[in-house]
Amino acid sequence: MQGILSIDMKKRRHDRLAFYASVKNFRTTISLKSYIHQGDLGPFNPGLPVDVPVWLALNLKQRQKCRIVPPEWMDVEKLEEMRELERKEDTFTPVPSPYYMELTKLLLNHASDNIPKADEIRTLVKDIWDTRIAKLRLSADSFISQQEAHAKLDNLTLMEINTIRSLLLDSLNCMFKLRSNLQPGSSKGQFMDY
Amino acid sequence: MFITDIRKDFYEVVANQRVALLVASDIDALCACKILQALFHCDQIQYTLVPVTGWQDLGTAFLEHKEQFRYFVLINCGANVDLLEMLQPDDDSIFFICDTHRPVDVVNVYNDTQIKLLIKQDDDLGVPSYDDIFRDDDDEEGDDSGNESDEGSEPSGKRRRFDEQYLVLLILSTMTELMLMFHLFHRREILFDYEQYEYHGTSAAMMFFELAWVLTKDTKDMLWWAVIGLTDQWVHDKITHMKYVTDIATMQRHVSRHNHRNEDEENSLSIDCMRISFEYDLRLTLYQHWSLYESICNSCYTSCSFKLWTLNGQKKLQEFLADMGLPLKQVRQKFNSMDMSIKENLRDVIEESSNKYGMKDIRIQTFGVHFGFKNRFLASDMVHAAAALLESAEKDESNSDNFIKALDALSRSNLERLHSGIDLAKKKLMAVQQTVASCICTNLILSQGPFLYCYLMEGTPDVKLFSKPMALTLLCKYLLKAFVHSTRNKRCRLLPLIMAAPKDVDKGTVIVVGIPPESETSDKKNFFGRAFEKAAESTSSRTLHDHFDTSIIELKSEDRSKFLDALITLLS
Numbered sequence: 001m002q003g004i005l006s007i008d009m010k011k012r013r014h015d016r017l018a019f020y021a022s023v024k025n026f027r028t029t030i031s032l033k034s035y036i037h038q039g040d041l042g043p044f045n046p047g048l049p050v051d052v053p054v055w056l057a058l059n060l061k062q063r064q065k066c067r068i069v070p071p072e073w074m075d076v077e078k079l080e081e082m083r084e085l086e087r088k089e090d091t092f093t094p095v096p097s098p099y100y101m102e103l104t105k106l107l108l109n110h111a112s113d114n115i116p117k118a119d120e121i122r123t124l125v126k127d128i129w130d131t132r133i134a135k136l137r138l139s140a141d142s143f144i145s146q147q148e149a150h151a152k153l154d155n156l157t158l159m160e161i162n163t164i165r166s167l168l169l170d171s172l173n174c175m176f177k178l179r180s181n182l183q184p185g186s187s188k189g190q191f192m193d194y
Numbered sequence: 195m196f197i198t199d200i201r202k203d204f205y206e207v208v209a210n211q212r213v214a215l216l217v218a219s220d221i222d223a224l225c226a227c228k229i230l231q232a233l234f235h236c237d238q239i240q241y242t243l244v245p246v247t248g249w250q251d252l253g254t255a256f257l258e259h260k261e262q263f264r265y266f267v268l269i270n271c272g273a274n275v276d277l278l279e280m281l282q283p284d285d286d287s288i289f290f291i292c293d294t295h296r297p298v299d300v301v302n303v304y305n306d307t308q309i310k311l312l313i314k315q316d317d318d319l320g321v322p323s324y325d326d327i328f329r330d331d332d333d334e335e336g337d338d339s340g341n342e343s344d345e346g347s348e349p350s351g352k353r354r355r356f357d358e359q360y361l362v363l364l365i366l367s368t369m370t371e372l373m374l375m376f377h378l379f380h381r382r383e384i385l386f387d388y389e390q391y392e393y394h395g396t397s398a399a400m401m402f403f404e405l406a407w408v409l410t411k412d413t414k415d416m417l418w419w420a421v422i423g424l425t426d427q428w429v430h431d432k433i434t435h436m437k438y439v440t441d442i443a444t445m446q447r448h449v450s451r452h453n454h455r456n457e458d459e460e461n462s463l464s465i466d467c468m469r470i471s472f473e474y475d476l477r478l479t480l481y482q483h484w485s486l487y488e489s490i491c492n493s494c495y496t497s498c499s500f501k502l503w504t505l506n507g508q509k510k511l512q513e514f515l516a517d518m519g520l521p522l523k524q525v526r527q528k529f530n531s532m533d534m535s536i537k538e539n540l541r542d543v544i545e546e547s548s549n550k551y552g553m554k555d556i557r558i559q560t561f562g563v564h565f566g567f568k569n570r571f572l573a574s575d576m577v578h579a580a581a582a583l584l585e586s587a588e589k590d591e592s593n594s595d596n597f598i599k600a601l602d603a604l605s606r607s608n609l610e611r612l613h614s615g616i617d618l619a620k621k622k623l624m625a626v627q628q629t630v631a632s633c634i635c636t637n638l639i640l641s642q643g644p645f646l647y648c649y650l651m652e653g654t655p656d657v658k659l660f661s662k663p664m665a666l667t668l669l670c671k672y673l674l675k676a677f678v679h680s681t682r683n684k685r686c687r688l689l690p691l692i693m694a695a696p697k698d699v700d701k702g703t704v705i706v707v708g709i710p711p712e713s714e715t716s717d718k719k720n721f722f723g724r725a726f727e728k729a730a731e732s733t734s735s736r737t738l739h740d741h742f743d744t745s746i747i748e749l750k751s752e753d754r755s756k757f758l759d760a761l762i763t764l765l766s
Contacts, residue, residue, distance in 0.1 A: 063236040064411050108464070118464035 058110050068111040073097055076117050079124040086131045092155040101129055101159050136164055144171050196311050200405050204290055204312060212240045214263040216255055216271065218742055219247050220664065221580050222294060223270035224601055225399035225423035229406060229416045236411055245597035246271060248740035256281050270294055270398050271742045276301040277309060292401050294394045295742060300327055312401055322384045391719035392744055394432040399423025400441065414452055414468045419604060421445055421561045425573035430664065431671050434718055442559050446472055449561065468565045468606065473572065476541055477558050479623060480575055483616050487525045492623045494672045498679045499553045503631035518547045565606060579603060579615030582622050585662040625656035626669050630676050639677055641686050644765035647758065648673065650695040660695045663746045666707050674712045697748055704754060708745045720745045729760040
């Protein structure tokens with residue numbers, strides 16, 4: 001039993017992601033103990049909250065066997081604070097969770113009736129995402145135009161890296177090609193194609 | 195036999211088995227199927243879905259699947275015939291039948307092993323008691339053996355006594371024969387009374403919703419499907435108004451229960467969540483997805499009350515609109531683009547004005563659903579859309595394709611399909627109105643004595659639409675209502691209507707539908723099923739009684755006239 005989730009086209013490199021949400025089970029008659037990759041699960045007792053992988057949580061939710069308790073950071077006030085912090089700082093601030101965007105999307109699509117103020121949370125997370133992507137674009141732009149050799153960025157999540165990955169790599173490749181053609185010694189007027 | 199505990203006797207029996215679902219082609223069955231599918235998905239019960247359109251389809255489907263499946267669930271088919279005789283199943287096949295067709299065949303009621311009926315034992319079933327219909331043969335033998343023992347106890351009786359004994363025996367045997375004959379006659383009479391009228395019972399979708407509720411797995415989606423199933427029965431005029439109102443009250447209890455579950459002052463639900471609300475809304479078909487003017491022109495109730503096929507009627511409509519203060523330009527626009535000031539009090543304004551024009555029941559109790567920012571639908575909108583998709587007369591699409599499309603349109607995630615269904619429904623309604631108008635204006639409805647008769651010629655526009663049973667029945671009902679409003683002959687208003695339309699030009703068949711007379715207090719009981727059978731027998735016409743509703747048959751066009759004559763003699 002692998003936690004295989006394909007969430008977004010951008011995440012083509014991420015074949016297997018397992019992350020945890022807290023799931024509260026009720027009116028279930030499962031009292032199984034299952035052995036999966038990351039360890040054991042269960043036993044599930046009705047009425048007691050249990051931590052399970054997200055894929056199992058969503059499956060159980062769709063089969064109406066459980067209720068999902070949102071993670072602590074998925075709260076309107078906390079997200080508002082984070083958004084303000086993000087807007088103030090020039091660099092990236094620490095994120096609520098390394099998979100905040102994916103979790104929000106999954107949980108709000110399937111379990112929005114268990115999450116209070118789901119619409120506001122969706123807007124807040126989108127705002128945080130937009131701010132961070134804008135900063136990322138700005139820094140990638142300056143990196144390429146100033147022809148830097150290396151850069152260090154803190155607090156980026158995997159999904160944000162993925163959005164910029166192909167653009168950054170392709171543009172750097174182009175820059176390299178152009179630079180190597182401009183150097184003396186190489187045959188003029190011949191542009192090497194890969 | 196009737197199932198009392200639906201969870202124990204049905205759901206837990208099929209819980210670990212593979213089930214074949216045989217579903218009839220009407221919207222109530224589709225909704226029931228959706229609810230059952232959702233329940234099966236929750237508990238990972240394997241099933242095979244087979245859409246069936248008639249008895250032949252049902253037989254073929256059963257033959258195909260009887261090797262692999264032991265449990266069959268029949269939705270809206272199978273209760274009104276002797277199923278075991280028709281299908282000849284093996285002894286271990288078990289049938290769960292949830293059907294709205296009444297009367298339920300007596301063999302199905304009293305079979306204890308193979309037939310399980312998922313039907314509530316309401317008061318209105320009126321099934322004759324076992325003793326009235328089935329006679330045990332033991333009684334007869336008991337009499338004989340009693341006689342013999344009498345005889346035997348006096349082996350060497352005097353000859354006179356022997357003669358007496360013999361006489362007594364003779365009298366007793368004649369009496370038993372007479373009793374048997376009387377019993378048979380009585381039985382035939384009881385069965386005739388029981389099976390004479392055909393009508394409909396509680397919606398199948400509501401039955402399955404109750405199952406979901408008992409299992410505490412009911413969701414708002416399932417509740418919405420149950421509401422659509424009930425509304426289908428009302429739109430297609432299958433149940434009385436009283437029954438509809440009672441069932442709406444039942445559904446209203448469930449709706450309030452669901453609405454109070456999650457709503458809170460602080461934690462309001464996301465806009466994407468489904469909200470079902472009780473509406474006391476207008477009886478104008480599809481008016482929120484059309485313009486108000488079009489909707490008034492194409493809804494049966496308003497069109498018949500105004501008599502919109504006459505010039506006078508058109509004028510009255512203009513007066514009506516003027517009376518309400520609605521400018522024509524606004525009213526002809528799409529409903530969503532009308533001015534907010536007009537839309538706000540629209541229902542009350544229309545109700546007030548329609549009371550002046552003799553339309554007392556312009557508003558009807560129903561439910562509406564609301565999810566996302568744009569999507570608002572009334573239950574009757576969904577019924578019309580799904581019905582149009584189910585019977586769309588495209589050439590390349592088979593029955594099962596249409597079935598699947600209609601089934602998809604009922605899910606929340608397939609909104610484009612639903613909208614395409616609504617467009618098809620609009621075209622269908624306009625075709626119905628135009629056909630009604632032309633039939634009335636050209637006096638195509640003839641009184642044949644005990645009933646009215648109307649035949650749609652082959653060249654009529656949109657006649658392909660009316661080769662399907664549900665569409666033709668809808669047309670039939672609208673036509674009868676319009677006729678009742680337009681005729682001056684008081685006797686004709688109380689007559690039932692038979693309508694025929696060409697079904698298959700190559701094979702030369704017509705589809706014939708009979709509906710009961712139109713009245714305020716009609717109990718919607720239809721006697722044409724038996725009448726058609728008898729007429730076909732007596733004239734040996736080539737008919738096909740394939741549809742689950744016995745009042746809809748297929749007939750060869752050449753036999754039309756003799757069939758009708760037989761009917762006239764039968765019913766007069």
